[in-house]
Amino acid sequence: MTKPQQKYSVFFGDVAEDEYYAAPFFPSAGDKLIVKTLPPQYGGMIANAASIFAHYGMATTFISQLNSGPLTQKLLRQLREAGLNTDYVIFDEAVPDSKCIILISGDQHIVIIPKLGITHSEITPQMFEHIAGAEFLFTSLTDARPFRMGELTAPQVLQALRRRGVKIVMDLDVYNLENHPSGLIEYCDILFMNSRGKKRFTSVGNDIQQLLAAGATAIVVTKDSEGCDLHTAKGVKSIPGYKVEVVDVxxxxxxxxxxxxxxxxxxxxxxxxxxxANAAAALSVGKVGARGGMTTDKAVRAFMQERAVLV
Structure with missing residues (x-):
């Protein structure tokens, strides 16, 4: 009897070393500000999500396009120690070291992400077959736009993956047209964005209902402690969140x-x-670092049960 293949997912995108600075206030143009340097953390939106996903015990592959220098090796070693498969990483010496600057003031933050200048990410046949066997491909518009496979462009690659049964997932975060000028959204099964991102997303003509009518499974709009709105073909459902003491969002x-x-x-x-997800996110803001959300199913459900008893 053939043993069924283990289910896995692929996360394709950024990994970085996050440099943290604490400020008494957020500066405006012309300000000069003395900040406190905090210990650096491992980061990158896609790598964070992949690490947290893997920590739940889920088989996870991480793919990115990086140089092969010492910082990259440190970042990849940490991901492997967290249980991620990094066998399909694309090495490109033209890509600069991947770092982010995070300025914290009170319970708010500003993230500065330097561009890496990637315009072409070649999906090899072997990589394509691996991604095609995944349950989810989690990526971003920035990371997916350079996808190429021979003569195939990014839309054609995503279409081919969807035909193979992969669910395409993207996080638009605080969506803005400058960072997300291309299409590709229409090839997604699940989209995440926050409430600020939704305002920007709809203000430039994007229509959530049209995306759902065209075949998207869900569009989820997060609202911090107020929870989230779950948009599906059946309508919109507001899922309440949790008010907790915030250390780092x-x-x-x-x-x-x-x-x-x-x-x-x-x-x-x-x-x-x-x-x-609302409960897991509420737990994560009580810890410092972008991967403070690394937790367990048991811990999240215990938190949910505790809060249900208190209500």
Whole structure:
């Protein structure tokens, strides 16, 4: 009897070393500000989500386009120690070291992400077959736009993957037209964005209902402690969140999206996945670092049960 293949997912995108600075206030143009240097953390939106997803015990492959220098080796070593498969990483010496600058003031933050200048990410036949066997391909518009496979462009690559049964997932975060000028959204099965991103997303003509009518499974709009709105073909369902003491909100969205996919993979229930993700994100903001959301199913459900008793 043939043993069924283990289910896995692929996360394709950024990994970085996050340089943290604490400020008494956010500067405006012309300001000069003395900040406190905090210990650096591992980061990158896609790598954060992948690490949190893997920490739930899910088989996870991480792919990115990076140089082969010492910083890259450190970042990849940490991901492998976290249980991720990095066998399909694309090495490109023209790509600069991947770093982000995060400025914290109170319970808010600003993330500065330097461009890496990637315009072509070649998907080899072997890489394509690996991605095609995945349950989810989690990426971003920035990371997916350079996809090429021979003569195939990014839309054609995503279409080919969807035909193979892969669910395409993207996090639009605080969506803005400058960073997300291309299409590709129409090839997604699940989209995440926060409430600020939704305003920008719809203000430039994007229509959530049209995307759902065209075949998207869910569009999820996160609203911090107020929870999230789950948009599906059946309508919109508001899922309440949790008010907690905030230490660092960096990576809360990454925790939400990866926890949502974990719970959805386990249950097939979108609303239950959103409830679980709200709780996981609430737990994550009590810790410093973009990967503060690394937790367990048991811990999240214990938190949900405790809060249900208190209500």
């Amino acid at each position: 960096t990576g809360a969205g990454d925790t939400f999206s990866s926890s949502f996919l974990y719970a959805y993979s386990q249950s097939g229930d979108l609303a239950a996945a959103a409830e679980f």
